[in-house]
Amino acid sequence: MVSTGGVRGDESSFRARWHDDQESIHISVRPDGIDALPLEQRREALADLASTCSTALIAANDRHAVITDPPDPDYTLACGPAPTPRIDDVEVWLTDAPSIEHALAWIRTFATVLNAKGVRCTLSPSRWAGRSRPEPNGQMIPSAALCLKGWRIMDDTRRWGRYPNPGWVFDHELADRLLHSTLKWVVRDSPTPDTATVDIVVDGVGMFMPPTEAAWHLRRNLTNAKLMWFEQDTRSRNVRFDSIGRILAQAYEAHQPWTMTLAAVRSLLIDLHRDLELGVVRLAPNQTGKPGWALSSYAPLPEHLPRTRTIYSRWRHHDATKTFDAYGIQLLSDAHLAAAHDLTGWIITPLTGGMHLVEHPDPAAWFAHDEPDPHVLAQARHDFGPMIIDRRD
Known part of the structure; x- marks a missing residue:
């Protein structure tokens, strides 16, 4: 003893x-x-x-x-x-x-x-003693950035550079729906999802616990909260809630083709579509095992937009009708589609609440390599046309 x-x-x-x-x-x-x-x-x-x-x-x-x-x-x-x-x-x-x-x-x-x-x-x-996280290896993998409906700025807005960096809040019913769906998604690959150990960070404090306990802690403050499930160094899923009402997600499979991770993040768009005003799936560096899970929302920015760190918070209000760029898979609203130039070559699946899953017919051109095929990307930008945000917005 x-x-x-x-x-x-x-x-x-x-x-x-x-x-x-x-x-x-x-x-x-x-x-x-x-x-x-x-x-x-x-x-x-x-x-x-x-x-x-x-x-x-x-x-x-x-x-x-x-x-x-x-x-x-x-x-x-x-x-x-x-x-x-x-x-x-x-x-x-x-x-x-x-x-x-x-x-x-x-x-x-x-x-x-x-x-x-x-x-x-x-x-x-501690619960994580003897467990190893997947190492972030710089590999480009399919990742999701999801913009929530109904977000609103807190009264005590903070300052970030010259521009306000708003905190955000939402009602408890929305929080419960988000936590139910994201926790279920995070542990979906676990052989015992109900008792799987989830790594969470709330108010800067990290801990490991089952999903039912994690939901209680996360509900207190979802701003910049993070949750992750991993199985040694072979596979993992993580979700991060950022400070301006977005959800960022990655799935990693060490020994599976890119189609598996693409299907995983695509499913999250569908699971949450009722509470989203925009969702995109893009390539991003694998950060699934990195402390802090430093996922950014839409990197890299298209060439026509200014390189300032405040761009996402300054233009967050455009997400309901605009998108920062063309992506191989997007969740778009009726308002987005009305602004597009010509999407006849895309696969459009209607969902509920005026939302649509818009997918390119050749996903390999977008996700099979470290960056999208440049010719396919150029044509996609032409297809989306005025739906893509520009400096005049």
């Missing part, structure tokens, strides 16, 4: 999550009674615990160094970022451990120090 006094931990749980080649483990420090605290008190308690853990790990390293043979004052295990408060615990990153025995020896020392400081908590391996 790694328990001492008011600090409890099950040694077998750490052994079960350890792999001989990993050399590191993430430790969850979960204080007693944290679930009973209101959110603001919980944040304060976890911030205090993170500070206590910082001093405790330094003391644990000082004490742990003397158990090496011979004693090595530079031998430390707890490295990585500072202890991080999350929703209901604090994470400590233990790395450079030659074996599970070294790791457990350090955890026992750490538990002793925490107990001496009056901490009452449970130590356990």
Whole structure:
């Protein structure tokens, strides 16, 4: 056992999550009674615990160094970022451990120090211990950018450069629909979707949990919230809600053709079409395993538009009737189609609520390589014509 006094931990749980080649483990420090605290008190308690853990790990390293043979004052295990408060615990990153025995020896020392400081908590391996994310590899893969209906600016608009960067809010019914659909989509490839572990980020705090728990946390603040499911380093899906009412999504399959990921992101357009005013599927660099999931909405911009970082927020109100460029698959409204030049060569599938799925007959020309076929793209821009936004807008 790694328990001492008011600090409890099950040694077998750490052994079960350890792999001989990993050399590191993430430790969850979960204080007693944290679930009973209101959110603001919980944040304060976890911030205090993170500070206590910082001093405790330094003391644990000082004490742990003397158990090496011979004693090595530079031998430390707890490295990585500072202890991080999350929703209901604090994470400590233990790395450079030659074996599970070294790791457990350090955890026992750490538990002793925490107990001496009056901490009452449970130590356990974090849910992602021993799991590897898919590495972002720069590969261009089909990605979706979806613009929500009904978004509205919050009263306390923030400033971004010379232009307002509006936050956005929406009603609870819309939030529930979005979370139901996006969480279902994220875990669709999991063999056990109801109990799959979802990686989410809310208010800058990351955690792992089943979809039902994730929905509760995400509902508090969907602005810049992120959710992701992954299976070791072979496949993953992620969704990001950005600050101006858009959803960005990617699916990654390491050993499957591009048609599989294209079908995945295309299905999300259809799943959410009732709540969208515009949706596009485009090529973007694979970011599915990157912390922060840095998906941008419509990169690269067509040549005729200015290169300013505020362009999307400044022209967000045009999304209901315009599009930034021609794309191989788009979800468009009646108003979009009325502004197009000539779409007779495209496949148009009517959906409900005046929305239409508009697809090029040759998807390989758009998604089989790192960029669309230039001749096909030029013709598509001609087909869409005045529906594409320009500087005069």
